[in-house]
Amino acid sequence: xxxxxxxxxxxxxxxxxxxxxxxxxxxxxxxxxxxxxxxxxxxxxxxxxxxxxxxxxxxxxxxxxxxxxxxxxxxxxxxxxxxxxxxxxxxxxxxxxxxxxxxxxxxxxxxxxxxxxxxxxxxxxxxxxxxxxxxxxxxxxxxxxxxxxxxxxxxxxxx
Amino acid sequence: xxxxxxxxxxxxxxxxxxxxxxxxxxxxxxxxxxxxxxxxxxxxxxxxxxxxxxxxxxxxxxxxxxxxxxxxxxxxxxxxxxxxxxxxxxxxxxxxxxxxxxxxxxxxxxxxxxxxxxxxxxxxxxxxxxxxxxxxxxxxxxxxxxxxxxxxxxxxxxxxxxxxxxxxxxxxxxxxxxxxxxxxxxxxxxxxxxxxxxxxxxxxxxxxxxxxxxxxxxxxxxxxxxxxxxxxxxxxxxxxxxxxxxxxxxxxxxxxxxxxxxxxxxxxxxxxxxxxxxxxxxxxxxxxxxxxxxxxxxxxxxxxxxxxxxxxxxxxxxxxxxxxxx
Numbered sequence: 001x002x003x004x005x006x007x008x009x010x011x012x013x014x015x016x017x018x019x020x021x022x023x024x025x026x027x028x029x030x031x032x033x034x035x036x037x038x039x040x041x042x043x044x045x046x047x048x049x050x051x052x053x054x055x056x057x058x059x060x061x062x063x064x065x066x067x068x069x070x071x072x073x074x075x076x077x078x079x080x081x082x083x084x085x086x087x088x089x090x091x092x093x094x095x096x097x098x099x100x101x102x103x104x105x106x107x108x109x110x111x112x113x114x115x116x117x118x119x120x121x122x123x124x125x126x127x128x129x130x131x132x133x134x135x136x137x138x139x140x141x142x143x144x145x146x147x148x149x150x151x152x153x154x155x156x157x158x159x
Numbered sequence: 160x161x162x163x164x165x166x167x168x169x170x171x172x173x174x175x176x177x178x179x180x181x182x183x184x185x186x187x188x189x190x191x192x193x194x195x196x197x198x199x200x201x202x203x204x205x206x207x208x209x210x211x212x213x214x215x216x217x218x219x220x221x222x223x224x225x226x227x228x229x230x231x232x233x234x235x236x237x238x239x240x241x242x243x244x245x246x247x248x249x250x251x252x253x254x255x256x257x258x259x260x261x262x263x264x265x266x267x268x269x270x271x272x273x274x275x276x277x278x279x280x281x282x283x284x285x286x287x288x289x290x291x292x293x294x295x296x297x298x299x300x301x302x303x304x305x306x307x308x309x310x311x312x313x314x315x316x317x318x319x320x321x322x323x324x325x326x327x328x329x330x331x332x333x334x335x336x337x338x339x340x341x342x343x344x345x346x347x348x349x350x351x352x353x354x355x356x357x358x359x360x361x362x363x364x365x366x367x368x369x370x371x372x373x374x375x376x377x378x379x380x381x382x383x384x385x386x387x388x389x390x391x392x393x394x395x396x397x398x399x400x401x402x403x404x405x406x407x408x409x410x411x412x413x414x415x416x417x418x419x420x421x422x423x424x425x426x427x428x429x430x431x432x433x434x435x436x437x438x439x440x441x442x443x444x445x446x447x448x449x450x451x452x453x454x455x456x457x458x459x460x461x462x463x464x465x466x467x468x469x470x471x472x473x474x475x476x477x478x479x480x481x482x483x484x485x
Contacts (some may be wrong), residue, residue, distance in 0.1 A: 021354035022294050025280055103250050113282035138280020144294055147285040151292045 001113040022140035029142040034097055038069045038076045041086035042133075043100030048131070051080045061133065068149050087111050090136050097135050099144065111133040113137045118150040165429045166244030167236045168463040177323040182230060184320065185223035188313055188336070190221050194203025195306040201300050205281045208349030209299055211267045211365040212342050215372055218263050222332035225252030229328065233428065243464075247387070249428030253328045254383040260335075262472050267369030275362040281353055294297040296354045300347050302337070307343025310336040321395050325429050325461055330377050330395045338375070343405060369436050401426070407433055412455055416440050416447055419430055421477035433465045436473050443465055443469060 011112060024030070031036050033101050042062065044051040049059040057078045069076040079086075079095060086098040090112045102108055104117050117130030133150075151157045163170050163178055170178065172337060196216050204211035229252040236278045237244040286295045321330035345364050352360025381435030391402040404424045411420035414437075422435040439447075448467050455465045 021351065021353065022283065022296060023356040025356045026359045088399075112286075113280075116284060116287070119283075136284075138282050140283050140294075140354065143282060143284040148292045149283075151287050156287050157290055157292055 001107060014034065022144055023134055024139040024141045026093060027134065028093075028136055028139040029145055030073060030143070032074055036070065036074045037094045038065070038068075038074050039079060039101075040065050040076050041079050041081060041089060041095040041098035043081060043086055043098070045101035048101035048143070049099055051118070052076075054078055061101070062128055064153060065097065065099060065133075067153065068146060071149055072145075083108055084108060087134065088103055090134055090135045095136075095137060099133050100103055102132050102134055104132050108134060115143065115147050115150060118147075118154050163234065165233050165234070166246055166463075168430050168460065171460045173283045174324060174460060176327040177320045178230070181317070181320040181324060181329055185227050185318055187237055188223045188332075189220060189317075191309060192216055192223075192442045193314070195302075196220075199306060201297060202286075202302050203282045204295055204299070204348075206283060206296075206299065206350055206353060207271050207281060207362045207365040208368065209273065209303070209370075211368040212303065212306065212346040214263055214267055214370065214444070215339070215342050218260055218372075221256045221259055221333075222328055222335065225256045226326070226328045226332065227430075228252060243427065243432065246427035249326065250327055250383060250386045253331065254380065254387065255285045256328065257331065257376055257379030260372060261380055264372030264374075264376050266283050266315065266391070267372060268366050271333065271362045271365035271369060275359060275366070278358075280358040281361050283353060284352075294352045294354065295372050299350045301344045302364055303347050303350070307340040310339040310343075314339070325395055325426075327395060327397075328381060335375060336342060338371070341371065367449070386426055386428070389425040392431055403431065403462065406458055407435060407455055407462070410458060411435055411437055411451060414447075414451060414454075417441055417451075419473060423477065426434075427464075430461045430463055431459075434468065435463055435465065436468050436470050436477070438471065440471060 042049050042051055042057050042153075045059075047059055048061045049057065051057045051152065057080065062078075064074045066076060079089070083102075085101060086095060086100070086129070087108050087149055089095045090098055098112070102114075103123075104114065112134040114132045114134055117132055120128050120133060123129045133146065135146065148157070163175050174300045196213065199209060199216060205212055217407050229249040232248040235241070235245045273347050283299075285292050286298055288298075306350050316331050317336060318335030318353065321327075321333055322399065349361040351363030352364070363374040385393075385397070392404055393399060401424070404422070407421055407422045408422060411417055411422070416439055416467045417437050418440050419438040420435060422433055423430050435451070435455065451467050454461055454466050455467075
């Protein structure tokens with residue numbers, strides 16, 4: 001039994017050295033890089049996201065994601081849609097990330113993977129809301145990459 | 160403070176010391192488990208294995224609490240309403256704790272199996288601490304080590320004291336603590352597996368943890384029920400017949416006026432209640448009975464409540480091998 005514990009420790013050390021943790025069960029991050037394209041679902045919710053057409057999107061979250069795509073060295077492709085259809089597409093793997101002023105407490109956050117809150121802002125009723133972006137469930141390497149980027153953009157990371 | 164007792168039984172110095180240490184250990188254990196529970200809660204995220212380990216930690220609060228409550232209750236002496244004093248409270252504490260254990264094991268297995276079947280991929284991202292962003296799984300592993308390693312030592316200390324005090328709850332608690340490292344390292348493997356992209360690893364490990372909790376639960380319910388059913392007194396780990404059972408009979412048979420002797424020894428939790436049946440060689444008086452009673456009481460601190468019953472023939476149901484060795 002002792003040996004078992006020791007082996008576990010050893011195994012974890014070896015694996016840590018590989019640098020493959022965390023990774024994506026469905027290879028989202030690798031696919032984005034090899035495709036050269038980040039597929040972004042946009043649900044228009046000003047001031048976070050606005051859309052006047054598939055290629056005429058704007059808003060603070062759109063700008064953030066533009067920067068993220070640039071950092072990955074890929075082009076963003078925008079898919080405008082309602083929240084429900086975006087969440088379904090995330091589940092199917094048709095989208096890499098979905099934005100639209102989603103908050104931590106919204107029901108959508110439980111149906112997809114969610115980033116850590118990267119900003120707080122009062123909603124219409126004046127309650128502070130923590131804002132998140134949605135990603136496919138369990139794609140932990142991609143999620144970690146996005147969170148790292150958001151931390152840098154919001155000054156949470158000391159460089 | 161008055162001298163500690165178990166009911167009306169006075170404790171020898173060694174047991175007094177052990178009881179004091181066991182109580183202190185129970186408090187240490189509670190404080191440590193609470194800190195572990197809070198730490199795990201902060202980092203567990205959506206890991207099913209972490210959740211299972213967390214629930215097990217929560218549950219491990221029950222036995223030390225049960226021990227502390229029972230240790231207070233059993234101090235009370237016997238009265239008209241409670242002629243056998245309050246010793247059984249330890250058995251009740253043991254049964255309640257083990258049923259909770261069993262129930263929680265079933266819950267963990269069911270819950271994790273559902274997660275596995277729905278093929279829901281656990282999402283674990285990063286954390287940001289002191290300006291550094293890192294994968295949350297690493298912190299989970301550190302916290303799991305904190306919940307697992309000290310328990311090994313706490314568990315061992317409890318087992319030693321349980322032996323001295325003849326305390327089943329403390330014994331069960333110690334066993335659980337000692338085995339906790341398996342839960343913790345299991346959960347670590349689950350988290351690492353999840354990190355490597357094997358989303359199912361986490362749930363599978365959680366099911367295994369749940370199964371081991373169920374096994375613990377069943378084992379404990381069995382010993383607790385056996386105690387409450389007044390089965391033959393056994394050693395604290397339940398593996399062997401308690402040597403005192405044989406000693407009582409041997410000691411009685413050594414008396415010159417005793418032709419045969421047999422006894423029913425029941426384990427009230429810490430102390431034994433002895434009903435001894437003796438077949439006298441001829442007419443006997445009160446003096447002989449009292450002397451026999453004192454002789455048994457002198458065997459061990461656990462033996463205090465002794466009835467000696469002179470009979471023409473030994474009743475049935477006494478252990479044949481024990482009752483008729485000659």
